[in-house]
Amino acid sequence: MLFVRHVLPGEHVRVRVSEEGPKGRYLRAELVEVLDSSPDRVEPPCPYAGTCGGCDFQHATVGAQRGLKAAVVREQLTRLGKVDWSGVDWSGDVAPVPDIDPEQPGLRWRTRVRFAVDDEGRAGLLRHRSHDVVAIDECVIAHPLVDVPEITSTRWPGVDEVSVTTSPEDDERAVQVGQARGRESLRRRAAGRWWQVSSGGFWQVHPMAADALVDAVMELAAPQPDEHLVDLYAGVGLFAGVWGSRTGGRVDVVEGHRTAATDAEVNLSDLPLAQVHAVAVEHYLAKAAKLSPDVVVLDPPRMGAKRPVVEAVAAWRPRAVVYVACDPAALGRDVAYFAEAGYRLSALRAFDLFPMTHHIECVALLVLS
Numbered sequence: 001m002l003f004v005r006h007v008l009p010g011e012h013v014r015v016r017v018s019e020e021g022p023k024g025r026y027l028r029a030e031l032v033e034v035l036d037s038s039p040d041r042v043e044p045p046c047p048y049a050g051t052c053g054g055c056d057f058q059h060a061t062v063g064a065q066r067g068l069k070a071a072v073v074r075e076q077l078t079r080l081g082k083v084d085w086s087g088v089d090w091s092g093d094v095a096p097v098p099d100i101d102p103e104q105p106g107l108r109w110r111t112r113v114r115f116a117v118d119d120e121g122r123a124g125l126l127r128h129r130s131h132d133v134v135a136i137d138e139c140v141i142a143h144p145l146v147d148v149p150e151i152t153s154t155r156w157p158g159v160d161e162v163s164v165t166t167s168p169e170d171d172e173r174a175v176q177v178g179q180a181r182g183r184e185s186l187r188r189r190a191a192g193r194w195w196q197v198s199s200g201g202f203w204q205v206h207p208m209a210a211d212a213l214v215d216a217v218m219e220l221a222a223p224q225p226d227e228h229l230v231d232l233y234a235g236v237g238l239f240a241g242v243w244g245s246r247t248g249g250r251v252d253v254v255e256g257h258r259t260a261a262t263d264a265e266v267n268l269s270d271l272p273l274a275q276v277h278a279v280a281v282e283h284y285l286a287k288a289a290k291l292s293p294d295v296v297v298l299d300p301p302r303m304g305a306k307r308p309v310v311e312a313v314a315a316w317r318p319r320a321v322v323y324v325a326c327d328p329a330a331l332g333r334d335v336a337y338f339a340e341a342g343y344r345l346s347a348l349r350a351f352d353l354f355p356m357t358h359h360i361e362c363v364a365l366l367v368l369s
């Protein structure tokens with residue numbers, strides 16, 4: 001197996017092998033020259049593309065990027081999830097979300113940027129698969145509020161990173177320097193509500209992401225009045241808050257990060273039937289075997305939920321499980337565990353929340369087979 005970055009399907013290229021995996025199982029290679037290029041190839045909008053490790057799809061049109069991502073989703077769910085697509089409601093496409101600046105498609109969306117700082121105190125971004133800091137004076141995917149030129153023209157002696165988080169909805173910016181983190185909160189807006197998000201707490205990076213995901217979760221879950229939802233890996237309570245305000249039903253919110261759980265308590269304080277559990281999902285599931293929620297939403301980190309969590313969720317026999325996933329391979333593995341536990345993939349939505357990168361977000365509906 002040979003992995004080569006910055007090449008497109010159908011191209012004829014010259015590459016240089018840069019790395020060999022254990023026992024020669026795979027090789028990595030760098031692009032040296034494009035001999036015959038794809039019609040989807042474009043000049044990267046960023047001068048640091050290829051040097052900075054942040055974006056790996058800048059050499060393709062935004063439409064072609066989505067096509068590549070859709071192919072990955074289908075392949076991973078077929079290979080790892082063993083999905084039979086005949087019964088699955090999915091257009092096969094990765095949907096775009098609205099651009100921040102229609103004149104700059106796929107750019108200016110990154111509301112949170114972590115800059116690494118080099119020995120001379122210069123803030124930049126990391127080189128691909130390296131700890132080297134690439135000095136930059138601009139980042140074309142960063143939201144204008146991040147103000148990259150200001151951060152990178154300032155010297156930050158004695159710190160190893162500068163982290164900038166912004167709220168375009170509230171026109172606010174928080175800058176955290178080095179490891180000594182204060183607790184700063186920003187207000188974000190999604191689904192017609194304001195959400196408190198403190199430093200360290202999770203919020204989607206693309207400003208349009210939260211609305212897109214809430215709409216997909218609600219469309220697929222189709223909540224009925226008074227239904228009981230368990231929201232696992234709930235962050236600051238986004239899905240649970242919308243569910244509770246629309247159904248008036250009971251919501252149990254499970255979030256392991258203490259600060260995020262505290263934010264969830266604030267964000268859901270108008271919902272009398274909402275309860276926040278500031279514990280690890282595994283711990284909660286071990287004690288909640290007797291619950292019988294109507295619907296479970298789960299939005300785990302990149303590595304997925306894994307078999308024990310999937311089995312415990314399926315054992316509740318909810319009428320629907322809505323799984324929000326940022327890694328299609330992890331989703332594929334968990335879909336296979338759900339199939340063993342009696343749940344099949346019924347519908348899928350995929351969103352291009354990270355243009356210019358290979359990353360992709362999926363929302364999957366699983367129902368009893």
Ligand SMILES: C[S@@+](CC[C@H](N)C(=O)[O-])C[C@H]1O[C@@H](n2cnc3c(N)ncnc32)[C@H](O)[C@@H]1O
Nearest residue numbers: 202233234235238255256257280281299300301
């Ligand atoms: C991808 S975020 C999703 C947040 C939320 N659903 C949203 O859309 O804003 C995953 C969340 O799971 C939390 N988390 C990760 N591992 C966990 C675990 N084992 N138990 C509980 N929460 C966990 C993280 O702190 C993070 O808030």
